[in-house]
Amino acid sequence: MSEENKQPNTTSVGAQLKSAREQAGISIDELQKRTKIQKRYLIAIENGDFQELPGQFYVRAFVKQYANAVGLNGEQFLQAANLTSAQANPEKAPLQTTATPADAEHPTESRTSNSGVKEPATQVDKRKLTPIIALVVVVMIVVAVVIFAVAKTKQESSTAAPANSKVTVTNNDAKSKHKTKNQKQANLKAGQTEIKVVPNSTSDFTVKTGNATSKLELGASQAANATVKVNGNQVWTGTLNQTAGHQVDLPKDTKEVNIHLENAPVSNVKLNGQQVVLPQPAAGQDAAKRDMNFKFEA
Numbered sequence: 001m002s003e004e005n006k007q008p009n010t011t012s013v014g015a016q017l018k019s020a021r022e023q024a025g026i027s028i029d030e031l032q033k034r035t036k037i038q039k040r041y042l043i044a045i046e047n048g049d050f051q052e053l054p055g056q057f058y059v060r061a062f063v064k065q066y067a068n069a070v071g072l073n074g075e076q077f078l079q080a081a082n083l084t085s086a087q088a089n090p091e092k093a094p095l096q097t098t099a100t101p102a103d104a105e106h107p108t109e110s111r112t113s114n115s116g117v118k119e120p121a122t123q124v125d126k127r128k129l130t131p132i133i134a135l136v137v138v139v140m141i142v143v144a145v146v147i148f149a150v151a152k153t154k155q156e157s158s159t160a161a162p163a164n165s166k167v168t169v170t171n172n173d174a175k176s177k178h179k180t181k182n183q184k185q186a187n188l189k190a191g192q193t194e195i196k197v198v199p200n201s202t203s204d205f206t207v208k209t210g211n212a213t214s215k216l217e218l219g220a221s222q223a224a225n226a227t228v229k230v231n232g233n234q235v236w237t238g239t240l241n242q243t244a245g246h247q248v249d250l251p252k253d254t255k256e257v258n259i260h261l262e263n264a265p266v267s268n269v270k271l272n273g274q275q276v277v278l279p280q281p282a283a284g285q286d287a288a289k290r291d292m293n294f295k296f297e298a
Contacts, residue, residue, distance in 0.1 A: 003052045011048035011259040013063065013081045018046040020070040042066065059083065063289055065265060068222065163176055193272040195294075202279045203291045209272060212252050214296075217257075217270040219245035224263035226283045240267060257294040264290035 021031060032039045041062055044052035050059050060083050064074035187212040188194065198204035207214075218226055220240035227237040228248050236248055250257065261267045269276045269292060281287045 010050050013083070014046040015050040016077075016081075017063070017066050017070065017072075020067070020072055021046075024070045031066070031069055034069045034266070035062075036221075036268075037062055037065060058287070061265075091109060094276060147196065193274055195271060195274055197279060202282050204293045204295070205276065207271065207294050207296045209296070211272060214250040214254065214272050216248040216250055216257065217245065217273075218247070218259070218267070219270075220263065220267045222263065222266040224261065224267045226262065226267065227260045229258040232258075254296050256296065259292040259294075261290050261292070263288055 009100070024035075027123075028042055031037075031042055035042070041053055041058075044050070045062060045066060053062060060078060063081070063083055064078055067074040067077040152164060184199050188208055190210045190212075193207065193209040193211065193214070196206050196207060200284050216228065218228070218240055220226075221242055224240045225238070226240055226246070228246075231254060236246060238246060240246060259269060261269075264266060264278060265287065271294065276292065278290055278292060281290065
């Protein structure tokens, strides 16, 4: 059998990783903190259930991170386990519906009416549909009557209004909502920071804060490189690990902060003491090299 046709023994891979974790004295919860991989995926890897992982890319990425976290060489482990190119997460076969023995033997079996006369199954089904069809027709008639009545009422109202009359419309609801929103922004006190993910984005955030200045804290459970830009200017680049994090003081006029992480799954970012979590990467996006973009709003 050629090297290309070899398939990884997922059960053996999971057993080796679990054994290495136990020898290192690392619990599954501690491993989750170190790798930033959800606990259920770590358990699935140990059990050899690679089909539970999000996709083929995550099989290799998660196994490599797991191996590194328990003291193994992740790249060498992937090669030894034949996970560098093998299909470790085959697509599940489509579900097939199975007919019951009775249906298979009598697909067009006739039914017997109360009078003892056999009726074709198709006629019985049509008879069951009759009340439903009648109900739909009644509903359509009622809807048509309501629409006609509303249209007539509008026409009569417009006809009855004098030609020289003036109508003033006050949008109290809109004013009330606008006032409430302004009050909420005005009530953001010192020490309060609000961070929100931009809808449909995997890297952008909006920030509102009552602080005059802000504090950005970077850390990592393993070695990870990071770069920080403030208002388009690079202010720091370096390596993060368990013992060496980095803090950046953001000035009052900060409008935008951009962070590039080379090993995002093991990195962590805090802004004014709040942990900021990246959304799941988009399909085809590199899970390790990620960007975080903060836009500060007034």
